[in-house]
Amino acid sequence: MTDDVERTEDGHHIVVNGRRWRASDTAIPEKLRAELVSELMRARREVGRRGDEARHCVQDAKVALGERGEPWWEEASDEGRRARLAATIRTLLRHRDGTTICPSDAARVVGGDRWRDVVPVAREVAHHLVGQGEVVVQQKGETVDVREARGPVRIAPGPELHR
Numbered sequence: 001m002t003d004d005v006e007r008t009e010d011g012h013h014i015v016v017n018g019r020r021w022r023a024s025d026t027a028i029p030e031k032l033r034a035e036l037v038s039e040l041m042r043a044r045r046e047v048g049r050r051g052d053e054a055r056h057c058v059q060d061a062k063v064a065l066g067e068r069g070e071p072w073w074e075e076a077s078d079e080g081r082r083a084r085l086a087a088t089i090r091t092l093l094r095h096r097d098g099t100t101i102c103p104s105d106a107a108r109v110v111g112g113d114r115w116r117d118v119v120p121v122a123r124e125v126a127h128h129l130v131g132q133g134e135v136v137v138q139q140k141g142e143t144v145d146v147r148e149a150r151g152p153v154r155i156a157p158g159p160e161l162h163r
Contacts, residue, residue: 025066133160
């Protein structure tokens with residue numbers, strides 16, 4: 001990651017024109033960070049075009065990046081981890097525009113070095129998002145109940161994702 005902005009000594013904030021802003025989570029793998037930042041920029045453009053009805057997309061991207069929500073450098077609460085996973089799933093699905101993601105993609109964003117421990121929680125969050133119509137969970141192209149599925153699954157956008 002190229003980083004030519006001023007940071008606080010602890011690295012938790014960037015300084016722009018003398019004002020502190022929370023920095024993105026430094027543990028996010030670069031490929032996933034690039035997708036999240038790209039989606040954040042797209043969402044900001046959408047706010048310019050559509051106004052408030054697109055602000056939730058900016059919020060999701062900023063939470064996924066760790067710039068909003070619970071501080072990424074602190075131990076996350078269960079609720080905070082789940083909120084960040086949900087925002088990450090929605091943001092990656094919007095960015096990939098119709099293709100699927102793996103629960104491990106969201107876990108890698110949120111879980112840092114311990115991302116494998118977060119995969120079961122990411123699957124639980126996906127189940128919750130299924131109930132809201134935001135995602136569909138698939139295995140070998142067929143819709144499945146993620147709680148029953150054994151082995152790898154994919155998360156696809158649901159009908160309510162692009163609301």
